[in-house]
Amino acid sequence: MPRPEGARAPRRDVIDNPGSQRVTRVAALARRGQRTRHGRFLVEGPQGVREAVAHVPAHVLDLYVTEAAAQRHVGLLDQAHAARLYVHRVTDQVMAAMSTDAQGLLAVVSTEALARTAGLDEVLAGARLVAVLTEAQDPGNAGTIIRAADAAGADAVLLARGSVEVTNPKVVRATAGSLFHLPVISGLELTEVVEALHTAGLTVLAADAHGEHDLFEVDALLAQPSAWLLGNEARGLGPEALSQADAVVAIPVFGSAESLNVSTAAAVCLYASARAQYAG
Amino acid sequence: MPRPEGARAPRRDVIDNPGSQRVTRVAALARRGQRTRHGRFLVEGPQGVREAVAHVPAHVLDLYVTEAAAQRHVGLLDQAHAARLYVHRVTDQVMAAMSTDAQGLLAVVSTEALARTAGLDEVLAGARLVAVLTEAQDPGNAGTIIRAADAAGADAVLLARGSVEVTNPKVVRATAGSLFHLPVISGLELTEVVEALHTAGLTVLAADAHGEHDLFEVDALLAQPSAWLLGNEARGLGPEALSQADAVVAIPVFGSAESLNVSTAAAVCLYASARAQYAG
Known part of the structure; x- marks a missing residue:
């Protein structure tokens, strides 16, 4: 026609x-x-x-x-x-x-x-792997971490106050739909988060370049239900966050890089946990 | 004053x-x-x-x-x-x-x-870990992968034709200096890359969601000198690249995510290799 x-x-x-x-x-x-x-x-x-x-x-x-x-x-x-x-x-x-x-x-x-349909304690009951963004301010990084947490089988992603807002279009895009797969809870106080994680029986791990533990040598720790505290893109985790963690874990650096991008670090840590928990 | x-x-x-x-x-x-x-x-x-x-x-x-x-x-x-x-x-x-x-x-x-001060064969002589970007078009991803490759101890990053140009300011920024730590070579034909990798005795691994091998079950393979072929952000690796790999390896997905961001996938694969090679 x-x-x-x-x-x-x-x-x-x-x-x-x-x-x-x-x-x-x-x-x-x-x-x-x-x-x-x-x-x-x-x-x-x-x-x-x-x-x-x-x-x-x-x-x-x-x-x-x-x-x-x-x-x-x-x-x-x-x-x-x-x-x-x-x-x-x-x-x-x-x-x-x-x-x-x-x-x-x-x-x-x-x-x-x-929206939170359940209290934090309910969300965390039975959880084995949780990602906590303490001050993630780059929307692309935050979205990429939510997507990686989903892939690694995390039960929830918690964003402490000071992190980017999750309905930012760049965050939403970078999650590639993962925003709708698992609870993603914003606007929490970090102390409230750590308390709830402990109540739910999770070990609180901090990812930090100067950590005392080597990520590749703590499989027994990672095999336990645990949560990763992840820091700011430029500054990493602050002293307050580090002091609240049960263990501070470093990703080994084999080359000359000074540090890792926070979303890279998050992916490596979350997958190390997934490997220890599922493939062990 | x-x-x-x-x-x-x-x-x-x-x-x-x-x-x-x-x-x-x-x-x-x-x-x-x-x-x-x-x-x-x-x-x-x-x-x-x-x-x-x-x-x-x-x-x-x-x-x-x-x-x-x-x-x-x-x-x-x-x-x-x-x-x-x-x-x-x-x-x-x-x-x-x-x-x-x-x-x-x-x-x-x-x-x-x-600039290439040495031929590809010289760069790859004795290499144990190499990252190959086949069609990485997002500058942030490409830079983040170069930084992650550096941290994981890679000996070189090779960019096949069709990838973003490495002097793009967004690439340079995302490498956070890693661009100056290891050879980063652009403008190569993929067949030329694969041939040079094989000549140097490296196993060519393709990272693909539908891979026949599970990343967490091939430590013996990863412990060998090897190179990772990494695909395009949206389409992954094309059939031509997949057919040139010695093994196609998938990162297991434990949650509902359909796939991983290419820089996340690269970090998980490169660090799985580093772990198998250094921590083994």
């Missing part, structure tokens, strides 16, 4: 005005203040959207998709329709106005999806 | 014109074309500058420092002066015009610092 070029009929069901109030409001969720005010955040890209639809469908408020993305992700849209989600077709221009990192697929999700 | 506000005398030896040709030329090195044309690149921030001064002083063409940074990094500047480097004081405005990520310290380094 050929149609003369330029004569394509406008489709009523496609959102095509990049300046509309809806589009502006979605784009505004890139800003923290707007996310807090409206209790919603952005999930950009097919991987994150797929995991939101699969794991927290009741909290997916709107899903936006371009024509091209709709053709690439038929199964995902079928799932979204089956879950009775609001799926909106948008033009490429509208998508670009809402997000530059969505690859054609964008979800607006209620922050209820991340 | 109080001086009335606003009456601070201009100092001749401080570069204070953000619009000068020198400043514009330095800032232009953020662009690949300018780096190639002039054979120089930027090293931003104290950690990278310190490692450049320590490891490749002959290739550090200019060093720029603000007053505040000069006070914070006295030892580093002493080293720079001892190496007879050109150290230029700049105003905060000039630094901001040259780089927004320098934290007061910026070096312009000749690409000669990264």
